[in-house]
Amino acid sequence: MNNLNFKKGDTVSVLQGKDKGKTGKIIEVDRKNRKVVVEGLNIHHKFKKATIGTTGTQAGQKISFPAPMLCSKLILLCPSCNKPTRVAHNFLENGAKQRICKKCGKAI
Numbered sequence: 780m781n782n783l784n785f786k787k788g789d790t791v792s793v794l795q796g797k798d799k800g801k802t803g804k805i806i807e808v809d810r811k812n813r814k815v816v817v818e819g820l821n822i823h824h825k826f827k828k829a830t831i832g833t834t835g836t837q838a839g840q841k842i843s844f845p846a847p848m849l850c851s852k853l854i855l856l857c858p859s860c861n862k863p864t865r866v867a868h869n870f871l872e873n874g875a876k877q878r879i880c881k882k883c884g885k886a887i
């Protein structure tokens with residue numbers, strides 16, 4: 780099981796953790812670490828310190844950003860039936876791999 784079923788632009792639902800039940804769109808995929816970044820989910824904050832430079836004082840800022848999430852905590856939402864689903868794989872005649880929704884049988 781080293782095959783990652785998610786790709787950029789997929790809509791996923793969170794199965795566990797503080798964002799459980801929420802959905803979002805994948806904006807980044809890290810295949811090596813099996814993690815994805817989902818728009819608006821798993822929000823972390825970092826603080827940029829105030830700096831004094833030649834152009835004056837720059838106020839400190841709070842920066843919010845979505846942190847990578849483990850794929851095992853997510854499930855794909857099928858764009859056809861709008862349900863969380865596992866995917867099956869199908870090979871097209873040209874050898875390309877296609878993902879199939881196990882709930883409605885449509886290509887994702």
Ligand SMILES: [Zn+2]
Nearest residue numbers: 857860880883
């Ligand atoms: Zn479906």
